[in-house]
Amino acid sequence: MPPSGHSGCGENVVSAAAKEKLVLALPKGRILEEVMPIVRAAGIEPEPDFDDPKSRKLSFATNHAHLEIIRVRSFDVATFVAFGAAHLGVAGADVLMEFDNPEIYAPLDLGIGYCRMSVAEPKELGDEDDPSTWSHVRVATKYPEITKKHFAQRGVQAECIKLNGAMELAPAMGLCSRIVDLVSTGSTLKANGLVEVEVIAEITSRLAVNRTAWKTRPDEIGGWIERFREALHAQAS
Structure with missing residues (x-):
């Protein structure tokens, strides 16, 4: 007590x-x-x-x-x-x-x-994309500091666009090609034509x-x- x-x-x-x-x-x-x-x-x-x-x-x-x-x-x-x-x-x-x-x-x-923080992108990109070849990415995310650190560890420059919600809309609206967001079941990503390509952290x-x-x-x-x-x-x- x-x-x-x-x-x-x-x-x-x-x-x-x-x-x-x-x-x-x-x-x-x-x-x-x-x-x-x-x-x-x-x-x-x-x-x-x-x-x-x-x-x-x-x-x-x-x-x-x-x-x-x-x-x-x-x-x-x-x-x-x-x-x-x-x-x-x-x-x-x-x-x-x-x-x-x-x-x-x-x-x-x-x-x-429990969920995971992941990098996601449109399925048409994900089918042929190799994250190990990236040198620069533009990413929509609520987590710019985590995103920058994650990519910097691989020598990738991340240009972060800060959004507080509706992250999955960003690629479809031409704002960026990739997002970093929390994923639970993955159903929201799938519904918006996105696929996970990297897991940054288990949360x-x-x-x-x-x-x-x-x-x-x-x-x-x-x-x-x-x-x-x-x-x-x-x-x-």
């Missing part, structure tokens, strides 16, 4: 860190549905508004007085954790790789949200923590990491 954060100072002075609630940032959407059984198995139960689809609240109290949950977009989880506005968070490896901030440490793979969601917070509040944050680890073990057994 994580400590409550009360100080035992003789003058009854409570540090700012002890007064401050721990904040857990969770992503909206599909990953939220997958992670909540783990969150609850770790002993965290949010207030009723959390499960109310009509609620417009973004922050929620929990059954632990010193822990609250915020619900934000997946990429924003990394921002909140990196800058210490959230002490813990759940984020996909894709988000963490793209953000690549040294203040974020991801000690625990939650094994949820799952991780429990991430702010490094500075872990250093200043090791017992609390370490305790929650252990609770999540135990919850995963319990589900696996």
Whole structure:
């Protein structure tokens, strides 16, 4: 059980860190549905508004007085954790790789949200294309940093066009010949005449923590990491 954060100072002075609630940032959407059984198995139960689809609240109290949950977009989880506005968070490896901030440490793979990050192109190109011969590519992607690093490792110059959605439309509309995107079943690619030609990384969601917070509040944050680890073990057994 994580400590409550009360100080035992003789003058009854409570540090700012002890007064401050721990904040857990969770992503909206599909990953939220997958992670909540783990969150609850770790002993965290949010207030009723959390499960109310009509609620417009973004922050929620929990059954632990010193822990609250915020619900934000997946990429924003990394921002909140990196800058210490959230002490813990759940984020996909894709988000963490793209953000690549040294203040974020991801000690625990939650094994949820599995997909892969792949390079895809129109089927007519894929039938005869050999990625090993590329020297320059123009790519539409939500992940320009990951894409550039991936191709740079092979000496390929990648010109990235940043899109936040509808990636599969880009080749058909003449924006580029290739895309880098997350792939689950591959059905969306197939429906839009695209095929995978390379897998950049296998993706799952991780429990991430702010490094500075872990250093200043090791017992609390370490305790929650252990609770999540135990919850995963319990589900696996």
